[in-house]
Amino acid sequence: xxxxxxxxxxxxxxxxxxxxxxAETWETVDPSLVMSALIALAKVGxxxxxxxxxxxxxxxxxLMDDGVKYPAYAGDxxxxxxxxxxxxxxxxxxx
Numbered sequence: 140x141x142x143x144x145x146x147x148x149x150x151x152x153x154x155x156x157x158x159x160x161x162a163e164t165w166e167t168v169d170p171s172l173v174m175s176a177l178i179a180l181a182k183v184g185x186x187x188x189x190x191x192x193x194x195x196x197x198x199x200x201x202l203m204d205d206g207v208k209y210p211a212y213a214g215d216x217x218x219x220x221x222x223x224x225x226x227x228x229x230x231x232x233x234x
Contacts, residue, residue: 160215161191161198167216172223179230187226202226 180187180202190199192212198219202209213219 161195164198164213164216164219168219168223172220172227176223176227176230179227179234183230183233185230200226 177187183204185202185204188201188203190201191197192199196214198213200211200213200219200222202211211222213222
């Protein structure tokens with residue numbers, strides 16, 4: 140089954156955003172969304188890492204699939220939850 144791709148050729152549709160509060164974002168994000176994204180990615184063999192930008196304002200999310208890195212950023216809780224849900228759905232489509 141071919142892997143779904145977005146317009147830029149990436150497997151996952153990831154947006155870049157900035158200017159939030161990463162600590163507050165992590166404190167308020169729904170943990171079940173994080174877990175469901177992790178499980179879906181594990182099933183397709185894609186790794187994910189989370190980080191914070193140097194200024195502490197944005198959560199960084201990096202996916203690695205077949206040696207290719209796909210970075211994304213979330214500036215607030217809504218953006219991070221939307222990103223995690225998008226990642227989960229794309230990974231499930233790939234199974």
